[in-house]
Amino acid sequence: MSMISDELVVSEDPLHPANLICSLCTKFYEKDWCLGTGGGISIRDQETNRYYIAPSGVQKELMKPTDLFVVNGYHYDPDHEDTLFIRKPDGLKPSDCTPLFLTCFKELGVSAVIHTHSSNAVMASLLYDDFFEISHIEQVKALPSHKIDPETGKHINLLFQDTLRIPVIENQNFEYELTDDLINICRKYPHTCAVIVRRHGIFVWGPSIQKAKIYNESIDYLLGLAIQMKEMGIDTVKK
Amino acid sequence: MSMISDELVVSEDPLHPANLICSLCTKFYEKDWCLGTGGGISIRDQETNRYYIAPSGVQKELMKPTDLFVVNGYHYDPDHEDTLFIRKPDGLKPSDCTPLFLTCFKELGVSAVIHTHSSNAVMASLLYDDFFEISHIEQVKALPSHKIDPETGKHINLLFQDTLRIPVIENQNFEYELTDDLINICRKYPHTCAVIVRRHGIFVWGPSIQKAKIYNESIDYLLGLAIQMKEMGIDTVKK
Amino acid sequence: MSMISDELVVSEDPLHPANLICSLCTKFYEKDWCLGTGGGISIRDQETNRYYIAPSGVQKELMKPTDLFVVNGYHYDPDHEDTLFIRKPDGLKPSDCTPLFLTCFKELGVSAVIHTHSSNAVMASLLYDDFFEISHIEQVKALPSHKIDPETGKHINLLFQDTLRIPVIENQNFEYELTDDLINICRKYPHTCAVIVRRHGIFVWGPSIQKAKIYNESIDYLLGLAIQMKEMGIDTVKK
């Protein structure tokens, strides 16, 4: 298979990973989360176990499916990153977040990772130390808890009075340098669906791109609310 | 009739309730009122007395008419909720707000209910106690008063110097638990067209979906203005 | 001619007044200037001297050309308002601003009037007394001064160091009651292209709808900037 074959990325199905990455990046650009090439999305195709990754340094709202890189998950080997890709568009480089995205997929068993430079995430990282925390806001119920429903065996979402707690890690010079800290924080807090990177942005993941999008939007709403609460002297965790 | 028949929801008329719910949800998503599956809309078809209800946990801006549930109003029976639906799309659950929506329809005799997680409503619920209040702003004239026009017998809207007063109720763990408080507050203040749920969002209703949308937009504008006034030390009710 | 003939309002020309009113109302809705039926636009067709006026109480972003009222300017007679219209769509009422719009056309000799409930205008009316004033901001150069270019005989725009000064009048219970104050303030300050109505919104006019739109956008930008400057303790007029 040619490294620039379009077969892996061209589909008429709007829910194909390659189409979803592009349509979501446009949506996220309009929400000011992906200005100036910032941010990115990676999706695992659950049927083929292939990973779709956005290119580096492109205008996210103009990205086309044929701009995407594809990694075959079964061949994942961090020491041979060059051989990772089964699709490499000419003239493009894969997202600097590639090692981070792949780590999330491997360590967390998730199917989609969203990274944005949301200014709410950056502001929150300046207002909170080790964790962003908020409780007693309805929207926290959109986010997963570490509790299991005894009947279904599935993770259940936070309750209204629960505290959403998102770890904040320090930024590094290069995105790949965040990988170890991301793994460590996820091992320490295995149930978090997001990590804020101080003065940088946020990574959000989920068992599907739909869930990851819902988590990302809900967290951004809560971050924005928290900043406004702080500005007006209101605690974001109710005692 | 099959529970997944499309007959009740497929129409080329943009004003059909199923189409309106979808187009308004897209619009509300763009205004940041329905991020991450939050919020919802329910409409009563005035000709057939059927209630159209959005599904739970879906991305509101992507909802299709075929995702909607339909309840036959004449068979309404809260003790037999399972038998309520005359249309149930496969793989979806009806909005958690269903009991609340149906209560609004039954108790208030309205034809449309809008629920959002508007951050303005949440912020206002942190800045006001039992009532959100604002007066002497032109936009209050878009909202109904409790006064009757002696000539037409119709309710008239607030005047410029009137005070818009929206009750605030406390949030509960589950949306159905809000039902009793919502009924009680509406019996106490039968002329309100909205109730704010503290740290949660807002419910707005009207005699038609057009009116409910106008009320919802007008209230959100007034909530946003009130927050900005508070930030700058200006009272929202003029003495 | 039937009062509901479409002849006056149906055109394929996007610059036809009926099309412009609709496309601009959609644009203004997206800028949050026309939420919940607030605001409106009226345009004088310079060729036919007919005035196009939006209906009252409709969702501005959904308005169609066939929803518009038309007044024949040559028959203008405030004492016989009923006979004003040469087009009256069934089931609609003309904008409550109609007398105000017609007064602007008659008194000011303008060709377009824009009215919005811009929250920037309302906030500014709470922060300034008799005049909103701003100077030394480049965007003031988009607005007309009272000075005449000696060569062309045309009014010239403000210079960078000039002060834009927009009168603020008090709101009244009904929009038609603003007419006298609007006339008086315009006679006193004949060169203003806008009047802010306290706790209500703004009226902006111009020799063409293009100019009125440019003035309206420029003023709203300056109002927003002024509010932000006030919040940060910066005077809006440079001494």
Next chain:
Amino acid sequence: MSMISDELVVSEDPLHPANLICSLCTKFYEKDWCLGTGGGISIRDQETNRYYIAPSGVQKELMKPTDLFVVNGYHYDPDHEDTLFIRKPDGLKPSDCTPLFLTCFKELGVSAVIHTHSSNAVMASLLYDDFFEISHIEQVKALPSHKIDPETGKHINLLFQDTLRIPVIENQNFEYELTDDLINICRKYPHTCAVIVRRHGIFVWGPSIQKAKIYNESIDYLLGLAIQMKEMGIDTVKK
């Protein structure tokens, strides 16, 4: 060649300079950077060395390719500005920024210049003296440094801990009067990709329009963040 020939500006290629200027102006209008005819874009066609320039005083979001002026770079002569243009649309004047744009092209050797009245740039110019400065925010990495990559010989971008430093020059009555100050500041700080004009807006340039757009968006994001940081008492340069 007729001065109003469409040959130079009509193309089906969305990346043709004439199409890009129009599509970007629409995008920038939606971001509130080009309200009321403010701002503009000029692009150098790298193949033909022709400069495409927007007209003055038009609504930027409605601009058509046929509204554009074209200058033949090889004939550039500031003393004979009248003879500059190889395309002059009837009834339009070239942007007041034309001398500034041409100066940027000549002095800086760039291929695209973006000018906006971004309110973030204006607010920042009121909060900073000679330089806007921000450091330790991931998005600074989207902007060029003055350092050269020893391997590729290309300029490299700022690192995370580097300080982005954008000079602020004083505004003048006419845009062409900014030319000398712009040249001087660029000679003094040859590696800046932007200059803020106090109480006016910002000029941003790059080796391609794609780069200039990325720089402009990244800077505006950083300006907005800096203003929010200042409001909450946080220094924008980390000591």
